[in-house]
Amino acid sequence: MSDFTLYLVQQLAIGVQATIVLFFTAALAGNVLALPLALLRMSKHKWLRYPAMAFILAFRGTPLLVQLYLVYFGVGQILAGIPALRYSPFWPLFRSAYGYAFFTLSLNTAAYCGEIWRGAIESVPKGQTEAGRSLGLSRTRIFLSILLPQALRLALPSIGGQNILLLKGTALASTITVFELMGAANMVRWQTFRVYEPLFAAALVYFALAWVITAGFNFAERRLALPR
């Protein structure tokens, strides 16, 4: 292996760890938040529904890059202006770009997945709820035992797609100085003036990661599928 190849592999190996950690943490938080968000969005009460609608609209109507800039540079600057926070022991937590990337990516995923959940829950046939009611089940029980399992089956393919988009979204974290796979490729590119090798190598790694995620979701879909 030439020096260049060795250096490239080393840097990408460091970067890919951050990509994987960022993907898993944001995927976990985003997917956990998505279902409550969908429930708020479908609520009968205006003061619960409208804020959820505004949240979803804001995150789905603007580019992820702008959201990252707004949170990291905009909100970050405002937080730095608060002395109580600026000189508190928690400041390192609010200073790391990783935290802002995690925050933005998880809220973004929650907004998109929330809409997927809403669509899935609404497309479970009405007769299912009625059958549950005629058995005398409570509303919570109907939701947990009848609607949710069927909605999960409907939502899973789209949620898998959304998680692939999240993986691709982590590449933008490099724009707010997070040193992940894309950031590593860019750094090698600037240091060695070789354009193609770092980019192609990073593309290959992303391809492999996406393949693993897709395989995982396919496995879950097969496990959840109705026996034929």
Added chain:
Amino acid sequence: MDSHSSWLILLSFGDRGWSDSLLWGAGLSLSLSVTAYLLGLVLGLMGAAAKISGNRIARTIANFYTSVIRSVPEILIIFLVYYTATNAVTSLLQMTGLVADFEVNGFVAATFSLGIVQGGYSTEVLRGALVSVARGQSEAGYALGLTPRQNFRLVVLPQAIPLALPGLGNLWLIVLKETSLVSLVGFTDLVLAGKMAAGATHRYFLFYSAVAVIFLVMSGVSTVLLHMLEERYSKAWRQR
């Protein structure tokens, strides 16, 4: 321009405000979206035709194209295409000896890089619509003696377009947001205009919020227009 100016002045027009450059950037983003979208549609139509064709090589190439676009970050593809395309065109033109030093127009390079990403998505949307046109339709076309090409152009495509409309609308909303990525290769779109304004005045929150609001307005207006378009098409479909 000091950093203590009121936000109203900063967002005004003229030489004390930044709205001129923000709107200019928004205009560039919008026109880039249109050209990239159209290029994506052309590539998507070719990809979809290849995917449903009997030719194994064409099918393999199309499948490879869509799976790469699906799993590799857009920004990486945009970097790759941007540098490859500009280098290739420049060296090609220099080889012919016609032009000594030539630089590819930034707008054209940005269109190509975004359009190639968009083509991958369009392929899937169009393929889905083409496949949903009933098989009997093209069989009827063959029975009338149409060639495969005539059959595709005159029978299958006109029926597939209304079916593809919701997906094509989504693609428009995606490309609109994806133009933000070309700011990273130095194209002065809305995001880069906002970045420059924010950097010069140190009012990051203000200007990135302004950029976000402009994007929200653009995608909101697009959603309303697309809804009207779909309504009209489905009405025409019902009246048959």
